[in-house]
Amino acid sequence: MPKQVKPNNAKTQSCSLKHKNILAYLSSVDKRLAKIIAVTKPQFKIQNSDKFTQLTKIIIGQQLSGTAAKTLVKRMQQLLGAETFQPSQVIETNPEQMQSCGISRAKIDYIRGIANRVIEIPSYFNDINKYDDTKKIA
Numbered sequence: 001m002p003k004q005v006k007p008n009n010a011k012t013q014s015c016s017l018k019h020k021n022i023l024a025y026l027s028s029v030d031k032r033l034a035k036i037i038a039v040t041k042p043q044f045k046i047q048n049s050d051k052f053t054q055l056t057k058i059i060i061g062q063q064l065s066g067t068a069a070k071t072l073v074k075r076m077q078q079l080l081g082a083e084t085f086q087p088s089q090v091i092e093t094n095p096e097q098m099q100s101c102g103i104s105r106a107k108i109d110y111i112r113g114i115a116n117r118v119i120e121i122p123s124y125f126n127d128i129n130k131y132d133d134t135k136k137i138a
Contacts, residue, residue, distance in 0.1 A: 051125040052118055053084040059110050060103055075101035087115035 023042065027034035060076065061069030079101055080089050090098075090111055098108045118124050 050084060052087055052114070055114060056085045056090070056111050059107050059114075062107070072102045076103065087118040090115040091119065 019042075023037050027037050056076075057069075057073050060072050064072070076085070076098065077083055079097060080086075080093065082089070095105070095108050095112070098111075099105060103111075121127070
């Protein structure tokens with residue numbers, strides 16, 4: 001039986017009612033999966049960072065191994081002096097300093113563009129589903 005693997009440095013919590021219902025359904029339709037669920041007792045990661053930080057980490061990690069992405073994120077956190085990224089901090093930081101963390105110029109441009117958008121429209125992430133695709137990428 002495979003050993004349960006928990007995400008590194010990620011806070012986990014026991015199943016919520018919604019997750020329990022999903023696991024119960026999956027267990028009821030697949031006996032082999034039910035055994036795996038019973039043995040592994042799945043944990044669910046708590047998202048404890050804001051959407052700007054999450055998106056920034058995704059951009060930094062694009063087309064990189066997990067280890068390389070974590071290294072670049074850690075360097076960026078050290079540069080900014082915080083675990084979460086604030087749009088104003090990103091804009092105030094010299095792009096060359098960000099490049100010294102190993103982040104490509106293209107990724108820096110994307111991150112700074114999103115930071116500017118969030119500064120212009122503070123509710124951007126909350127409102128994004130209201131926008132059509134052309135406004136989302138503009």
